[in-house]
Amino acid sequence: MQTLVAYVENKPGVLNRVSSLARRLAINIDSLTVGPTDNPQIARMTIVAHTDEKGGHRLEASLEKLVDVLLAENISERSLLERDLALIKVLADQQSRPHLMELIKVFRARVVDVAPESLIIEVSGTVDKIDGLLEVLRPFGVLEMARSGRISMTRGGDLLRPPAPRETQAPAVVTR
Amino acid sequence: MKLTGAEILCESLTKLGVQHIFGYPGGAILPVYDALGKSKLHHILVRHEQGATHMADGYARATGGVGVAMATSGPGATNMVTGIATAMLDSSPVVCITGQVSSKLLGSDAFQEIDITGITMPITKHNVVVSRAEDIARTVREAFIIANTGRPGPVLVDITKDAQQASCEFDWEASTPKLPQKRVRNDHNQEEFDRAVELLNTAKRPIILAGRGIMLSGAMRAFEQFVRTCDIPVAMTLLGIGCFPASDPMNLGMMGMHGEAWVNHAIQESDLLIAVGMRFDDRVTGDLRTYAKGARKIHIEIDRAEINKNVKVDAALIGDARETLEKLIPHIVNPDRAPWLAHIRELRGDSAVRDIQSLPDNGHLYAAHVINDLWKETRGEAIVVTDVGQHQMWEAQYYHHNQPRTLITSGGLGTMGFALPAAIGAKFAKPDSEVWVVVGDGGFQMTMCELATIVQEKINIKIAIINNGFLGMVRQWQEFFYDKRYVATPLVAPDFAALANAFGIRGERITARADVLPTIRSARESKETVLIDFRVEQEDSVYPMVPAGASLHEMIRRPNNPLVETATEP
Numbered sequence: 001m002q003t004l005v006a007y008v009e010n011k012p013g014v015l016n017r018v019s020s021l022a023r024r025l026a027i028n029i030d031s032l033t034v035g036p037t038d039n040p041q042i043a044r045m046t047i048v049a050h051t052d053e054k055g056g057h058r059l060e061a062s063l064e065k066l067v068d069v070l071l072a073e074n075i076s077e078r079s080l081l082e083r084d085l086a087l088i089k090v091l092a093d094q095q096s097r098p099h100l101m102e103l104i105k106v107f108r109a110r111v112v113d114v115a116p117e118s119l120i121i122e123v124s125g126t127v128d129k130i131d132g133l134l135e136v137l138r139p140f141g142v143l144e145m146a147r148s149g150r151i152s153m154t155r156g157g158d159l160l161r162p163p164a165p166r167e168t169q170a171p172a173v174v175t176r
Numbered sequence: 177m178k179l180t181g182a183e184i185l186c187e188s189l190t191k192l193g194v195q196h197i198f199g200y201p202g203g204a205i206l207p208v209y210d211a212l213g214k215s216k217l218h219h220i221l222v223r224h225e226q227g228a229t230h231m232a233d234g235y236a237r238a239t240g241g242v243g244v245a246m247a248t249s250g251p252g253a254t255n256m257v258t259g260i261a262t263a264m265l266d267s268s269p270v271v272c273i274t275g276q277v278s279s280k281l282l283g284s285d286a287f288q289e290i291d292i293t294g295i296t297m298p299i300t301k302h303n304v305v306v307s308r309a310e311d312i313a314r315t316v317r318e319a320f321i322i323a324n325t326g327r328p329g330p331v332l333v334d335i336t337k338d339a340q341q342a343s344c345e346f347d348w349e350a351s352t353p354k355l356p357q358k359r360v361r362n363d364h365n366q367e368e369f370d371r372a373v374e375l376l377n378t379a380k381r382p383i384i385l386a387g388r389g390i391m392l393s394g395a396m397r398a399f400e401q402f403v404r405t406c407d408i409p410v411a412m413t414l415l416g417i418g419c420f421p422a423s424d425p426m427n428l429g430m431m432g433m434h435g436e437a438w439v440n441h442a443i444q445e446s447d448l449l450i451a452v453g454m455r456f457d458d459r460v461t462g463d464l465r466t467y468a469k470g471a472r473k474i475h476i477e478i479d480r481a482e483i484n485k486n487v488k489v490d491a492a493l494i495g496d497a498r499e500t501l502e503k504l505i506p507h508i509v510n511p512d513r514a515p516w517l518a519h520i521r522e523l524r525g526d527s528a529v530r531d532i533q534s535l536p537d538n539g540h541l542y543a544a545h546v547i548n549d550l551w552k553e554t555r556g557e558a559i560v561v562t563d564v565g566q567h568q569m570w571e572a573q574y575y576h577h578n579q580p581r582t583l584i585t586s587g588g589l590g591t592m593g594f595a596l597p598a599a600i601g602a603k604f605a606k607p608d609s610e611v612w613v614v615v616g617d618g619g620f621q622m623t624m625c626e627l628a629t630i631v632q633e634k635i636n637i638k639i640a641i642i643n644n645g646f647l648g649m650v651r652q653w654q655e656f657f658y659d660k661r662y663v664a665t666p667l668v669a670p671d672f673a674a675l676a677n678a679f680g681i682r683g684e685r686i687t688a689r690a691d692v693l694p695t696i697r698s699a700r701e702s703k704e705t706v707l708i709d710f711r712v713e714q715e716d717s718v719y720p721m722v723p724a725g726a727s728l729h730e731m732i733r734r735p736n737n738p739l740v741e742t743a744t745e746p
Contacts, residue, residue: 009356017297024298054484061481065356067302067322071359163359 001030001074002049002056003152007162009068010036010043017066018045027051030148031084042070042162046151057169070162073098079155085124085148087112088134092119100140107133118143177347181309182211182340188316189217191348194244196604198222198231198496202248202290205275207340220604220633223515223625226254227597229330229437230623232270234598236585238605241269242323244297248275250288253334254295258591260330261299265588266415267392269328271319278338279307284637293334301329309342311708313351321353328392363480363494372474372491373507379448379472381516382408385431388415388587389453389478391580394500396420399452407513407691409520411439413454414572415587422447422556422576428520432460433722434569437731438523440722443468444729445519452476453497456486457588464730476500508570538688543642543712547574549692550612550640553700558610559584563595563619565649567642569718571614595620596639600626603635610638610700617643617669627679630705638699640709644714652717656732676707685709699743 008014015034022029028050037044048058056074063072092100097119104111104121107129113120123133127150134142154160180613185208189197198220201209211313212220212285222228225247232243240662241410247256253274263270275283277289302322306315312335319331323515376382381719390399403410403426410420411431419426428439438460440668443449449471453608454460464486473489475482476497483492493500500644547570550558562568562585577583603611609667631636642648651665673683684695686708719734 013293016294020297057483058481058485061479061483065301065327065479065481068356069358070356163357 002051002053002059002074003080003082003150004045004047004049004056004060004063004072004074004076005152005160006045006047006063006072007042007070008034008043010041010047014043014068018063021062021066022047022049022134023061025055025058025062027055030104033149033151037162039162048147048150071160073160075152075154075160078158080152082126082150082152083124084127084150086130086131086134087146088121088137088142089118089144089145090121090137091117093117096140097118100137103133103136105108109133109159148163174176177345179346179369180207180211180341180343180345181312181335182207183214183488184309184312184344184346185316185335185340186211186215187346188313189244192317192320193241196220196235197244197246198228198235198601199246199273200225200228200248202250202252202275202288203245204249204277204337204406205252205273205340205573208246208273208335209339212563216269219246220600220629222597223628224623225255226259226593227600227623227626227629229256229270229272230262230465230591230597231601231604232272233259233263233266233268233582233594234561234601235605236263236269236328236601237266238581238602238609240293240581242320243268243270243601243605244273245270246273248288249277249292253292254290257295258589260296260332260595262352262586262589262591263330264299264301267328268330269324270330272318272332274332274334275340276305276334276336279336280338281317281339282307291500293332296332299330300332300404303332303334305334305335307339309339309344311341313346313348314353316354316633317351317392318353321355359535361480365492366492368493372493373504375472375474375491376406376450376504376506377509381446381519382406382448382450382508382513383407383428383443385413385443385444385449385451385454386410386416386420387413387454388419389450389476389497390416390419391453392725393453393497395453395496395501398498398501398505398581402505405505405508407511407517408450409442409517411435411443413457413460413587414585416454417572417583418577418580421578423578430456430572432728433462433724434718434720436486436571436573437508437720437733438520438729440728441523442520442718442737443471444727446471448467448472450474450476452501455482458486458724460632461486462722462726462730466727466729467730475735494571527665539688541687541689541692541710541712542679542716543644543710544574545568545689546640546642546692546710546712547571547614550614550696551575553693553696554610554612558582558611558612559599559606561585561595561599561602561615562613563615564590564592565616565647566644566652566716566718567614567616567648569649569689570642573718574613592616592619595619596623597626597629599639600629600635602631603637613637613639615639615641616648617641617645617672618647618667620672621669624675627676627681627707631680635705635730636703637705640703641707641709641714643669643672643709644712644716645669646714648716651715651717652721655717656721657717657723672707672709681705681707683707685711687711729745
């Protein structure tokens, strides 16, 4: 599994170019999240791909060839903070509810919606943590589940910023 | 100054230095054609949009500048797909402009609407839809920059009809390109550079692999100096042919599937490969597991995505070929290559050289005769545009190119039907050069409609059809690997000379060797296009051959056929 971060132009069709590239390289995407950055014209993607180091390098280098990709970096080998967010709707009657609340506390999850027959639990953390909670909730009856996919950031001073806008532009084409 | 989008497009193309546009009109691009009529741009009406893209490609390959093709929406655009893919695989700077239905109709399956940007996404370097007249000038300028910087490639600009019709203020100065601000990588890695120098200075049996990147970077002089300084022999890829003179004693010739045996043996025995602007294509390496096993590898390449893609390298020098070579040259010390060069000379001596010139005339006409005579007669100075198949390989073997951009051929995609239209494009790019098409009877029949374009434009090119009545290369594979079961390869063709006449072009048919030279001579003397139908030996094969997937040293050698192999050493 390889984790890549990409800064892209926040405009229509860019997601298609990125996913189409992975398809062309026969690389299966495990998760892909995208959202605007502090600069609304630039979006940040976290791509988790089913491939080896060589595939990760190819994906990184090929992504950065796309005109709309400002920067692509394979951060698999770096010290990373990874987060996934899940909403889990689970069956909860009078009997099971107290037991559920215990589990939620242990996993530091939150109840964000309460209905007579069910609860929605919000949990964030590493993939393992969410998988762990899911495992223990299953016997109660999981009705619905939504996951955000992973977002990743390198720790500490290891900064991954989009290039600062420059005033100058690439030189006009020279005919050789 | 207020102009329509269509007028802005023509103005912009003119300001970008465009003189020729290869295209075909239709409903969704009509406003542009109306504006074209009032501009100074020379529009060449093609007979099929595939031809337009190949012409723009041939134009680009002959000069290094950008070639421009134009088509309408829907089928006009989809007909361009093969030509765009051809340009993509060979890194050719082509800008395709397509008409699109009005922006209000987008997504409604309107008449001749097709999502051409969606279709061409994986086969263009970049593509874009323009739906506002205000964006046309800037987008076209950006397209030209993208197409011809870094590793070149095709760019498609799809312009909606309402954007062509709308009027807006045209301000060239204000419509400067606004390409996304990408990270600039510092590609110079001192560690890799030092390792490369160390490898270069310690190698005992090095070989340089020269590719098309040398031409694209304009590195011919630096490359020659590099070769002289290191005293390392050079093997060429098909698309690299011409970037280093074939007549140079350090030039071994083409490597790979149909490279000469000694070239492939030398590569397999080498202890260092220096790859310059080439991408270790499977046609060049054969089986990767056995490819140059004892060799370290240095890869000089502008595209990071090519590094370690097929072959794991020991030193990757990412960047422009000319700059990198110039940086390397001062670090080369005093190599002694005499034993290695002597060994390669020995290898060459061991191989059966088919000296086609001294072959006695035994009543058979071989393709190699034709190409060899063509080379001698044109003194190797013509621009030769080849199609795909046996004749393409024979041309690479028997026509010796000393100048860059004089062999134009579809390498990566291997597009049959490329030669005739690409040659038309090359002729417009280099009107004073002699342009020869060398094409098979199969590929010629794919795009021969462009003969009409030649007549309408009154241009002068020479067409040599290597006619063996088969889809020759496929037949050869059937002979070698499918027990001579010739399924769907025998090919009926029209009388090409008569066909040429029907178009108003002089046509000749040659069956005897003695007639080859005189006919080539008289064709060269003509100021008009001449087509020559060379009826060559039907079941001749290209040797040597590395079967697909086999090791580079496991070649099928030339058979000891008295018909073919009566040649003596020159």
